Amino acid sequence: MSEQQIAKQLSLWEQGPMERELQARGERKESFATPSGIEVKRLYTPLDLEQAGQDYNRDLGYPGQFPFTRGKDPLGYRANHWLFMQYAGFGDAAEANKRYRYLLAHGGTGISIALDLPTQLGLDSDDPLADGEVGRIGVALDSLQDLETVFDGIPLDQPRQISLVANAMSSVGLAMFVALAKKQGVDPAKITLRIQNDILKEFISRGTYIYPPGPSLRLSCDLIEYCARNHPNWLPLTLCGYHLREAGSDAVQEVAISLADGLAYLDEVAERGVDLEKVLPQLSAFMSVNMNFMEEIAKFRVMRRLWARLAKERYGVKDPDKLGLALVNFTAGSSLTAQQPMNNVVRVAIECLAGVLGGCQSLFPCSYDEAFCTPTEESVKLALRTQQIIAHESGLADTIDPLGGSYFLESLTEQIEAKVRELLDETEKQGGAVKCIENQWFRRQIDESAYEWQKKVDAGEQVVVGVNAFTEDVEPAIEIFRPPVEAQQRQINKLKTLRASRDPDLVEAALNKVAAAAREGSNTIPAMVEAVEAYATIGEICGTMAQVFGLYRESGL
Amino acid sequence: MARKRRVLMAKPGLDGHDRGARIVSMGLRDAGYEVIYTGRRVTPAQIVSAAIQEDVDLIGLSILSGAHMTLFGKTLDLLSEQGAGDIPVFGGGIIPPDDAIKLKKMGVKEIFGPGTSLPAIVAALEQHLPPANGG
Numbered sequence: 001m002s003e004q005q006i007a008k009q010l011s012l013w014e015q016g017p018m019e020r021e022l023q024a025r026g027e028r029k030e031s032f033a034t035p036s037g038i039e040v041k042r043l044y045t046p047l048d049l050e051q052a053g054q055d056y057n058r059d060l061g062y063p064g065q066f067p068f069t070r071g072k073d074p075l076g077y078r079a080n081h082w083l084f085m086q087y088a089g090f091g092d093a094a095e096a097n098k099r100y101r102y103l104l105a106h107g108g109t110g111i112s113i114a115l116d117l118p119t120q121l122g123l124d125s126d127d128p129l130a131d132g133e134v135g136r137i138g139v140a141l142d143s144l145q146d147l148e149t150v151f152d153g154i155p156l157d158q159p160r161q162i163s164l165v166a167n168a169m170s171s172v173g174l175a176m177f178v179a180l181a182k183k184q185g186v187d188p189a190k191i192t193l194r195i196q197n198d199i200l201k202e203f204i205s206r207g208t209y210i211y212p213p214g215p216s217l218r219l220s221c222d223l224i225e226y227c228a229r230n231h232p233n234w235l236p237l238t239l240c241g242y243h244l245r246e247a248g249s250d251a252v253q254e255v256a257i258s259l260a261d262g263l264a265y266l267d268e269v270a271e272r273g274v275d276l277e278k279v280l281p282q283l284s285a286f287m288s289v290n291m292n293f294m295e296e297i298a299k300f301r302v303m304r305r306l307w308a309r310l311a312k313e314r315y316g317v318k319d320p321d322k323l324g325l326a327l328v329n330f331t332a333g334s335s336l337t338a339q340q341p342m343n344n345v346v347r348v349a350i351e352c353l354a355g356v357l358g359g360c361q362s363l364f365p366c367s368y369d370e371a372f373c374t375p376t377e378e379s380v381k382l383a384l385r386t387q388q389i390i391a392h393e394s395g396l397a398d399t400i401d402p403l404g405g406s407y408f409l410e411s412l413t414e415q416i417e418a419k420v421r422e423l424l425d426e427t428e429k430q431g432g433a434v435k436c437i438e439n440q441w442f443r444r445q446i447d448e449s450a451y452e453w454q455k456k457v458d459a460g461e462q463v464v465v466g467v468n469a470f471t472e473d474v475e476p477a478i479e480i481f482r483p484p485v486e487a488q489q490r491q492i493n494k495l496k497t498l499r500a501s502r503d504p505d506l507v508e509a510a511l512n513k514v515a516a517a518a519r520e521g522s523n524t525i526p527a528m529v530e531a532v533e534a535y536a537t538i539g540e541i542c543g544t545m546a547q548v549f550g551l552y553r554e555s556g557l
Numbered sequence: 558m559a560r561k562r563r564v565l566m567a568k569p570g571l572d573g574h575d576r577g578a579r580i581v582s583m584g585l586r587d588a589g590y591e592v593i594y595t596g597r598r599v600t601p602a603q604i605v606s607a608a609i610q611e612d613v614d615l616i617g618l619s620i621l622s623g624a625h626m627t628l629f630g631k632t633l634d635l636l637s638e639q640g641a642g643d644i645p646v647f648g649g650g651i652i653p654p655d656d657a658i659k660l661k662k663m664g665v666k667e668i669f670g671p672g673t674s675l676p677a678i679v680a681a682l683e684q685h686l687p688p689a690n691g692g
Contacts, residue, residue, distance in 0.1 A: 117570075117571035117572060117622055118571065120571075121571055123571075129571065129600070130571070131627060132570065132624035132626070132627025132628060133570060133571050133572075133622060133623075133624045136622055136623045136624055137622050137623060202573070205573075206573045206574065207572075207573015207574070207575065207597045207598070208571075208573050246574070246576065247574075247575075247576050248576050248580070334576070336671075337671065337672055338670045338671040338672055339672050370651075371651065371670075371671045371672075372651065372652075372653050372654075373623070373651065373653050374623065447579055447583070450576055450579065450580055451580055451583045451584075454580050454584070454675060455675070457674070458674040458675050458676060464672070466672075467672040468674070477654070480653045480654075480655070553596070554596045554597060555596060
């Protein structure tokens, strides 16, 4: 059928049945738009793709090949399902170990280690600032000893992937894994370790930075460089859109800012002479799956395609088929409601579907009780079951990119990419991601989006079921998880015993090497591995570096 | 001219999730308040000294990490120790219902959980303030 024939039939429909219904009933709203402000038309047809100039081979192509619009893997989920991940870890290392064993026994295929805030910020558990936070939102890792306990009875090569949510102290985390692999006698080449290591987004959204942006970027790049030279199969950087989205950005900003951050790391690593052809295939992106189903799916396709295009354009990559970005999708915590919490089970299921239809490599579902507390064992299990139902019962995993070719989806994909490119151009004009962090431009963009969204919800323009519509006077009570209160004291006691049992000269010598590497500008990781092996604590190692780099303090609003 | 009502918005502890604190700050600003936001990672002592120095009418605390019992408690204790126990304190974040009841018994005036609208927050805070002098 030719375009002209379609156009002719379309206009007959528009003037006929459509117009009659419009006159007779009208529509629910005057206009429809996605949350990132893209107008949603009444109907999409092949003409929209024609108008957007979409060219199948150039813009969609084939799975596992540049530009990866239809997926990263040539076999999609026909070979393996995505990794069923659960973000878990609380209390002390022994409790975390118990929970990881439980998840692995119930069919979980990957482990993601959540760290408590003191650890993420490089503070020992007995630091006065850590009071009340030890073991709260993750496990405390004061030293290598704690990681040994976390993996007691779990060889590092048993889970298909281990991921560590570490950013400001990612290099110390990496050093601990290097040391543990040695101790367990496991070949590092058989371990798949993913370290988040995206410090730039911490300044824009999540807030767990230690040092100022400059030295922070350097440490992240030390890790990337070290992995490229020593453990080329590890995953040294995950570009994080998730936290930007949770901070209130829209889907377009989520993609644009995380891509801009990604370019900042690669520019720096390239300057050090690291072979980018080795690094690029190891990168992944950690993205939010929010509630607007089609916009989210389109967003994932844009994230993969645009990253591949940018990397190819900017770094002159020889083999663009290696530029497939692995997507780690996490359902949106901020879409969960405290009101009528069981409704969150449905939200999580919808978001998981979008994550899968977007072609993710790993998927983390939230648990329905997360608007109140760290999830209970039951709610975590239900979240895992949600993925299993999608994987085994829905049939969506049986063909690659089942929604590819949807007029609406393809149209959204083209429009989102164009909007992201505009924002990226603006970022470049301002001097790149680090500049836009320093001058707070990213934060202002996100604040505006967050505030607009809140006002729409407050005004009832955006319905959130149970919150501003279909509310109930009496809220059902749900079971609340309580991290064991003794965890903090137990952790502190363990730390004190450790400090008394180490060889102090060995620790001091190792810390001096860390300081020297930090001062001299050489790669800090080898010195950190030595320090970790001497059982230097996270507080000692990060404190040593803070003496060289200084601590970062943000200004107010 | 009447002085604007002043509120100190603070993120005690180590938690960096400040979307809530920032949105509430913007909302209160649009509702006519003068808002002083501390930025992230401040100690109870820093909050109390800023509150006294800035002579605020209200203090808002936001925590999502679960450390609310410890940090709200410390802030309230320090406020009364320093003779500023009359400044109303409100809070928000990821706070289980039982804890919200306990915090109110400890003296926190309002706890705003996820899903609370900005107009509801503004209306609730009005009740804890003396009428603006001069109007």
